[in-house]
Amino acid sequence: MGWALGANNASNVIGPAVTSRMLRFGPAAFMASLFVLIGAMLQGRSGIDTLSSLTEMTLHQAVLVSVSAAITMTLMTIWRLPVSTSQAVVGAILGVGVLNRHVDTATLSKVVTCWVGTPIGGALMAMVLYRVLAALHNRFQPNLLESDSLVRIGLAAAGAYGAFALGANNVANVTAVFVRAGHLSVSAATLIGGLSIGLGILTFSKGVMETVGSRLVRLDPFSALVVLLATGFTIHFYTFIGVPISTSHAVIGAVLGIGLHKGIRTVSSRTLVSILSGWIFTPFVAGALVLALVKLLGES
Amino acid sequence: MFRIFFRKQHQVYSLVEKYLEALQKTQEYFSLAMEVCLADDRARSDFGFLTDETHRFESQADDVREEIKTLMYSKVLLPESREDIMRLLDGMDKIPRDMEIILNMIKTQKISIPDFLAQEIRDLIKASLEAVDLMRVQVQDLFRRKGRIKELVAVIDRKESQCDRIERSLVNAIFDSGLDGFLKLQLKELVIFLGDISDHVDVMSKQINIINLKRHV
Numbered sequence: 001m002g003w004a005l006g007a008n009n010a011s012n013v014i015g016p017a018v019t020s021r022m023l024r025f026g027p028a029a030f031m032a033s034l035f036v037l038i039g040a041m042l043q044g045r046s047g048i049d050t051l052s053s054l055t056e057m058t059l060h061q062a063v064l065v066s067v068s069a070a071i072t073m074t075l076m077t078i079w080r081l082p083v084s085t086s087q088a089v090v091g092a093i094l095g096v097g098v099l100n101r102h103v104d105t106a107t108l109s110k111v112v113t114c115w116v117g118t119p120i121g122g123a124l125m126a127m128v129l130y131r132v133l134a135a136l137h138n139r140f141q142p143n144l145l146e147s148d149s150l151v152r153i154g155l156a157a158a159g160a161y162g163a164f165a166l167g168a169n170n171v172a173n174v175t176a177v178f179v180r181a182g183h184l185s186v187s188a189a190t191l192i193g194g195l196s197i198g199l200g201i202l203t204f205s206k207g208v209m210e211t212v213g214s215r216l217v218r219l220d221p222f223s224a225l226v227v228l229l230a231t232g233f234t235i236h237f238y239t240f241i242g243v244p245i246s247t248s249h250a251v252i253g254a255v256l257g258i259g260l261h262k263g264i265r266t267v268s269s270r271t272l273v274s275i276l277s278g279w280i281f282t283p284f285v286a287g288a289l290v291l292a293l294v295k296l297l298g299e300s
Numbered sequence: 301m302f303r304i305f306f307r308k309q310h311q312v313y314s315l316v317e318k319y320l321e322a323l324q325k326t327q328e329y330f331s332l333a334m335e336v337c338l339a340d341d342r343a344r345s346d347f348g349f350l351t352d353e354t355h356r357f358e359s360q361a362d363d364v365r366e367e368i369k370t371l372m373y374s375k376v377l378l379p380e381s382r383e384d385i386m387r388l389l390d391g392m393d394k395i396p397r398d399m400e401i402i403l404n405m406i407k408t409q410k411i412s413i414p415d416f417l418a419q420e421i422r423d424l425i426k427a428s429l430e431a432v433d434l435m436r437v438q439v440q441d442l443f444r445r446k447g448r449i450k451e452l453v454a455v456i457d458r459k460e461s462q463c464d465r466i467e468r469s470l471v472n473a474i475f476d477s478g479l480d481g482f483l484k485l486q487l488k489e490l491v492i493f494l495g496d497i498s499d500h501v502d503v504m505s506k507q508i509n510i511i512n513l514k515r516h517v
Contacts (some may be wrong), residue, residue: 021376134517143445145309147515148381221378222517 001070002193003175004083006036006200009170011209012231012247013162014201018209018223022152023159025206031156032139032163032205033198039167040194045186046242047172051089052180053107055097061290062177064297067206068092068290069173076282083282084246089173091283097270110157114243115279121237124252126230127261133226151221158225162232165203166247167194223258249275308376312385313443315368319389320436322361323396327429329354330399334425336408338418351403358396365389384511391507394437394500397434402493411486418472421494424466428497431459437503439510448510456505463474463498467491 001034014032017023022029057065068089076083090111097103142150171193178184184192219227234250259265333350368389372382405411413421427513438452470491 021378137517141445141447142515144381144384144442144511144515145306145313145377146445148377149306149309151378220514220517221380 001066001085001089002171002196003200003204004070004073005170005173006033006197006202007204008200008208009085009166009247010036010163010201010205013166013228014159014206015209016228017152017155017159020237022174023150025209028156028159028209029202029205031160033201034162035163036167036197036201037191037194039164039169040171040190040197041167041187043168043239044171044190044193046239047169047244048173048176048179048186048189050107050111050242050293051093051172051176051244052091054111055102055180056100056103057093057096057177057181057285059178059183061096061099061294062181062183064290064293065089065092065096065177067287068095068293072286075285082224084115084249084278085170085173086244086246087278087282088286089177089244091286092290093177093286094283096294099291099294105224110241111243114238114241114245115249118234118238118245118249119253119256119275121256122230122234123260125233125237126226126254126257129230129233130223130226130261132177134222137222142224148221151225153229154225155221158228158232162228162235162247165232165235165239167197169235170244170246171197171248205266219255219258227251227254227258230257247299308371308374312368312371312376315364315371316385316439318445319361319364319368319392320439322357322364323392323432323436325357326354326361326396326399326490327432329357331425331429333403334421338413338422347407351407351478353402354396355400358400361396362393365393380514384506384514388442388504388507388511391500392435392439392505394395395410395497398493398497398500402490405490405493409486411483413487413490414477416477417473417487420466420470420473421491424463424470424494427459427463427466428494428501431456431463431498431501431505435504435508438505442508442512453505453509456502460498462501463495467495479502 008030010029014028015021018025018028066089069085069092072088073083073085074092076088090108094103094108136146137150140146171190174193174196175184175189179189231247231254232251233238234253235245235247238245252275256272329350333347333354336347336350369386372386376382377385398458434452434456438456441449441452451469471488472492474487477484479487
């Protein structure tokens with residue numbers, strides 16, 4: 001799970017720094033892995049606490065949750081539907097909650113509200129950041145090379161910050177269920193989760209990074225920088241709230257925010273509809289899968 | 301301290317400066333060659349040498365342009381910045397090329413410029429080269445933090461209009477004269493090529509302004 005999360009999601013935070021050639025892939029991946037681990041270990045607790053409180057579960061059920069979430073992500077990818085790791089994990093946890101007849105509805109409401117709030121938060125953050133940074137940039141009046149340098153440094157710095165926020169926010173998706181099952185301490189969970197996400201970044205993120213990164217940099221470079229920063233801030237904000245969110249949704253929200261600020265359409269209706277459908281399908285498929293696996297393999 | 305991290309970017313700037321120097325030298329030798337051409341026949345012996353020197357500096361400018369392109373291919377800047385600089389260099393390159401073409405035309409076709417056209421041709425060359433000087437200032441300002449780019453667009457535009465007027469006047473004068481038909485066509489082509497210099501400068505000036513505006517977010 002952690003490996004897949006790292007391989008797919010690192011592109012959202014560090015991709016543009018690579019495709020802008022500010023950093024080569026190797027150093028970028030190493031930097032991202034390091035900051036993911038630091039973020040997971042320093043601030044990963046709150047997300048783990050939230051997911052752990054959704055329901056009770058045994059170790060057997062925790063393993064089935066992880067497997068179901070991983071299969072869900074694979075299936076949704078094959079069906080070319082957008083998939084959020086957070087939604088797959090929460091959906092699988094809810095499946096176990098239904099089985100155990102115990103779901104903390106208050107926590108669940110908080111999680112769903114944050115999912116809805118992610119693209120909105122990304123959009124608002126991008127609009128505010130664009131105004132502030134544009135005002136500073138234009139006041140400084142950089143020449144061509146200075147402007148280029150500022151943006152490239154910014155992309156690398158935003159990438160590092162985004163990786164930190166990614167680790168802090170998403171480590172819960174990887175190991176929270178094992179904390180709940182009583183087989184991992186929070187510290188061990190953040191370390192193992194952070195390491196597995198980092199490994200995914202180092203070993204398998206290059207292709208996705210160049211695809212996603214180049215798409216973002218096709219926005220003018222300044223806008224790409226604002227999108228990255230807004231994404232990082234959004235992810236980090238929800239880390240403080242204690243809810244793991246989708247980095248892709250945060251990015252899409254930020255791109256939408258840039259478009260709203262400039263009065264141009266940057267995100268297609270199709271993309272927005274696909275996010276909405278993901279909110280419904282992903283948890284449902286993951287929940288159904290875990291129930292099917294329990295039926296197949298038994299409850300212990 | 302930042303030079304350590306942005307060594308290649310500083311290299312780009314140094315090479316652009318080197319290109320502008322080569323362009324300036326091309327201008328200078330072109331101007332001298334045209335003056336020799338418009339003067340007495342005794343001075344024509346220098347014409348070959350000055351044409352060769354113009355070609356030498358035009359080639360040098362070409363070499364520097366290729367060096368910048370090679371550096372760009374190592375992806376030293378953001379894609380957008382790379383595209384802007386490449387387009388700028390390709391556009392500017394038309395100017396020294398036009399100068400070389402004009403001198404080769406005079407040399408190979410053995411064009412003799414009649415006295416009644418000489419002064420206006422001098423005026424056309426002077427205005428064109430002044431426009432090129434202003435364009436070089438714009439390019440330098442693009443890489444420094446000076447705000448003259450926009451105001452120079454209007455000045456270059458006026459120079460280009462002046463050159464257009466002189467060009468039209470020259471073409472009229474050529475066809476109103478009693479010169480041989482073939483010579484008229486040769487001279488007309490020469491005047492059009494001379495007029496192209498300021499046209500290219502005007503296009504480049506506006507392009508430089510757009511590149512500068514893109515950096516204002």
